Amino acid sequence: MQAPRTHHAPLTAARSASLLGDFMSGTFSKSMARNVFYGGTAFFVLLFLALTFDTQGALPKRDNRDKLTPAVAAGKKIWEVNNCIGCHTLLGEGAYFAPELGNVYKRRGPDFIKAWIQNQPTKVPGRRQMPQFNLTDKQLDDLVQFLKYTSEIDTNNWPPNIEG
Amino acid sequence: MQYKSQAVAKPYFIAAIGLFVGQILFGLIMGLQYVIGDFLFPAIPFNIARMVHTNLLIVWLLFGFMGAAYYMIPEESETELHSPGLALALFWIFLIAGALTIVGYLLLPYARLAELTGNDILATMGREFLEQPLITKVGIVIVALGFLYNVSLTVLKGRKTSISLILMLGLWGLAVFFLFSFYNPENLVKDKFYWWWVVHLWVEGVWELILGALLAFVLIKVTGVDREVIEKWLYVIITLTLITGIVGTGHHYFWIGTPGYWQWWGSIFSALEPIPFFAMTIFAFNMVNRRRRDHPNRAATLWALGTGVMSFLGAGVWGFLHTLAPVNYYTHGTQITAAHGHMAFYGAYVMVVLTIISYAMPVLRGRAANSNRAQVVEMWSFWLMTISMVFITLFLTAAGILQVWLQRFSSTPQPFMVVQEQISMFYWMREVTGVIFLLGLAIYVASFFMKGEAAASVSTTSGRGEIGTQTA
Numbered sequence: 103m104q105a106p107r108t109h110h111a112p113l114t115a116a117r118s119a120s121l122l123g124d125f126m127s128g129t130f131s132k133s134m135a136r137n138v139f140y141g142g143t144a145f146f147v148l149l150f151l152a153l154t155f156d157t158q159g160a161l162p163k164r165d166n167r168d169k170l171t172p173a174v175a176a177g178k179k180i181w182e183v184n185n186c187i188g189c190h191t192l193l194g195e196g197a198y199f200a201p202e203l204g205n206v207y208k209r210r211g212p213d214f215i216k217a218w219i220q221n222q223p224t225k226v227p228g229r230r231q232m233p234q235f236n237l238t239d240k241q242l243d244d245l246v247q248f249l250k251y252t253s254e255i256d257t258n259n260w261p262p263n264i265e266g
Numbered sequence: 267m268q269y270k271s272q273a274v275a276k277p278y279f280i281a282a283i284g285l286f287v288g289q290i291l292f293g294l295i296m297g298l299q300y301v302i303g304d305f306l307f308p309a310i311p312f313n314i315a316r317m318v319h320t321n322l323l324i325v326w327l328l329f330g331f332m333g334a335a336y337y338m339i340p341e342e343s344e345t346e347l348h349s350p351g352l353a354l355a356l357f358w359i360f361l362i363a364g365a366l367t368i369v370g371y372l373l374l375p376y377a378r379l380a381e382l383t384g385n386d387i388l389a390t391m392g393r394e395f396l397e398q399p400l401i402t403k404v405g406i407v408i409v410a411l412g413f414l415y416n417v418s419l420t421v422l423k424g425r426k427t428s429i430s431l432i433l434m435l436g437l438w439g440l441a442v443f444f445l446f447s448f449y450n451p452e453n454l455v456k457d458k459f460y461w462w463w464v465v466h467l468w469v470e471g472v473w474e475l476i477l478g479a480l481l482a483f484v485l486i487k488v489t490g491v492d493r494e495v496i497e498k499w500l501y502v503i504i505t506l507t508l509i510t511g512i513v514g515t516g517h518h519y520f521w522i523g524t525p526g527y528w529q530w531w532g533s534i535f536s537a538l539e540p541i542p543f544f545a546m547t548i549f550a551f552n553m554v555n556r557r558r559r560d561h562p563n564r565a566a567t568l569w570a571l572g573t574g575v576m577s578f579l580g581a582g583v584w585g586f587l588h589t590l591a592p593v594n595y596y597t598h599g600t601q602i603t604a605a606h607g608h609m610a611f612y613g614a615y616v617m618v619v620l621t622i623i624s625y626a627m628p629v630l631r632g633r634a635a636n637s638n639r640a641q642v643v644e645m646w647s648f649w650l651m652t653i654s655m656v657f658i659t660l661f662l663t664a665a666g667i668l669q670v671w672l673q674r675f676s677s678t679p680q681p682f683m684v685v686q687e688q689i690s691m692f693y694w695m696r697e698v699t700g701v702i703f704l705l706g707l708a709i710y711v712a713s714f715f716m717k718g719e720a721a722a723s724v725s726t727t728s729g730r731g732e733i734g735t736q737t738a
């Protein structure tokens with residue numbers, strides 16, 4: 103590859119009359135642009151805060167908080183400190199290396215989930231491996247409770263089917 | 267270099283590049299684990315490699331932003347940095363804390379790391395991108411405060427330009443929104459809702475202000491176009507960014523338990539988010555076309571133009587691809603997301619940091635521009651990395667389309683793991699392309715060690731140029 107050379111074209115009438123040129127040299131000044139920036143940003147920050155406020159009010163009917171027991175909270179923490187999100191998605195967010203778990207309770211049920219976690223890694227050669235987390239029975243139960251609670255959140259019908 | 271204290275930027279840039287190399291190595295490990303599932307297992311499970319990959323990315327971009335600010339602010343403010351000593355001290359604190367965190371990820375089981383670092387006091391770990399132990403998060407806040415104190419005082423005592431003002435807004439915003447990483451309610455829906463106040467309001471909000479400021483600064487330097495014109499553009503671009511991007515957060519509120527009206531707000535506003543990215547592309551090309559001088563650092567100009575194009579493709583086009591709710595219903599959390607995440611992060615933030623490094627590093631090393639040979643090598647690395655990233659994105663998009671088809675759209679949906687097996691060919695192609703990316707990065711690093719006669723100093727001409735021949 104060669105070092106590029108720069109070549110200069112003369113100033114053309116066509117270019118200086120371009121739309122962008124007009125915009126740039128026209129009557130729209132920098133201080134007007136700045137005022138539009140502050141005004142526009144302030145307006146949309148307020149709109150976003152208003153929508154957030156409304157969402158907070160609407161969540162109790164959707165986020166399954168009635169079932170948010172201490173076991174669920176403990177399960178969420180187990181989910182977090184083992185960094186499950188580093189391989190799996192949960193409600194479609196996370197990593198894309200391993201299956202969606204937001205609906206795994208419905209797909210597999212509690213017993214399968216516990217047995218699965220206990221039996222890792224599969225050690226099947228060449229297959230993607232999940233670590234052994236050495237969870238106690240209580241921790242497994244809490245985790246399952248968390249996944250059950252998650253599967254009952256109103257997600258506007260997502261995922262499209264049980265495979266997640 | 268106009269001000270002695272700008273020199274503190276140099277270690278920041280060097281660290282950024284070093285961590286970038288680490289990021290890519292872990293990307294390649296994961297890429298291989300995608301097809302040879304037990305590769306390096308159990309020494310480095312996938313989730314650990316992923317944390318290292320993404321956290322290194324964020325940390326090296328932060329090093330890049332801070333280095334950029336330390337370089338730009340004295341020059342914009344026309345005064346020395348408030349405290350170069352503080353800047354250097356914070357550099358070492360940040361680097362050592364970052365390195366210890368990565369070592370912790372690699373050597374300890376994550377649950378043990380959580381236990382040792384105070385996660386029981388305040389549980390913040392185990393959420394994507396925010397995996398850092400509590401003490402690291404607190405450390406990040408302390409470093410950020412010290413950094414902001416240092417540059418803010420510099421701005422206050424000197425000339426106040428629009429570029430420095432917008433850069434400061436972006437950097438303060440970055441720090442403020444990071445505080446939401448300490449909010450982790452037991453309620454999963456609320457957790458997810460405010461998690462996006464860090465992630466989305468960073469990359470599609472305040473970081474874009476930083477991006478615009480860096481790009482504008484370099485464009486003023488390499489084109490000699492009037493500051494008034496460039497700063498007016500900058501205001502227009504960031505206005506478009508925030509009026510679309512703030513409510514555009516709603517494109518993450520479709521399926522996580524939030525009300526259905528977000529499908530309208532999120533789709534409509536985020537569909538407009540490509541506009542500021544498009545404006546940025548036009549801006550970069552327009553300014554280079556109107557240039558009043560031929561800066562000898564052509565590599566920096568190439569990076570600046572590349573940022574314009576690639577951020578529009580990655581964030582604008584690939585973002586739009588899956589941002590409308592009816593489409594996102596099928597693509598949410600698939601390889602389509604990964605494809606977009608890669609090209610957007612590369613095209614916008616990686617490239618803008620490499621732009622400012624390309625412009626500033628030669629100056630920090632006592633010359634207007636590197637030798638012709640070094641620039642040619644740097645431009646080779648530009649093309650290798652950029653074209654590789656385009657292909658990585660295309661392969662992941664192909665994988666994603668098949669994944670959606672087989673697992674989500676079909677009338678006989680197949681299980682996740684079964685589908686993954688069927689699309690493994692595309693993962694192989696991604697991995698091979700990733701190796702070429704690494705080669706490009708190696709060449710990039712090598713360009714810093716190229717000798718040769720320094721290019722001529724800045725020449726000023728009165729005519730306007732054409733960009734057609736600017737890039738080889």
Ligand code: HEM
Pocket residue numbers: 196197198199290293294296297300316319320323603604607608611612613616696697699700701703704
């Ligand atoms: C070139 C070699 C690279 C390879 C092989 C690679 C591979 C990967 C893999 C396998 C993942 C995990 C996907 C999953 O969760 O299942 C990932 C995630 C990610 N990588 Fe890379 N990567 C590379 C380069 C990069 C670069 C240059 C950037 C930044 C510009 C980057 C940014 C990211 C981000 C942001 C994520 C998280 C994506 C998301 O959550 O959607 N990667 N990468």
Ligand code: HEM
Pocket residue numbers: 194195196394469470517518536537539540577581582584585586587588589590594597598599600603606607608610611614615
């Ligand atoms: C430079 C700017 C941008 C960057 C760095 C970026 C990066 C990312 C990343 C890393 C993710 C994955 C997050 C996760 O792991 O869950 C993501 C998701 C997403 N992005 Fe962007 N993005 C940018 C701009 C945009 C724009 C402008 C749009 C829309 C036009 C957009 C639309 C989306 C959508 C819809 C998702 C969610 C995908 C899903 O449902 O799985 N992004 N982005």
Ligand SMILES: [Fe+2]
Pocket residue numbers: 466470514515517518
């Ligand atoms: Fe977003």
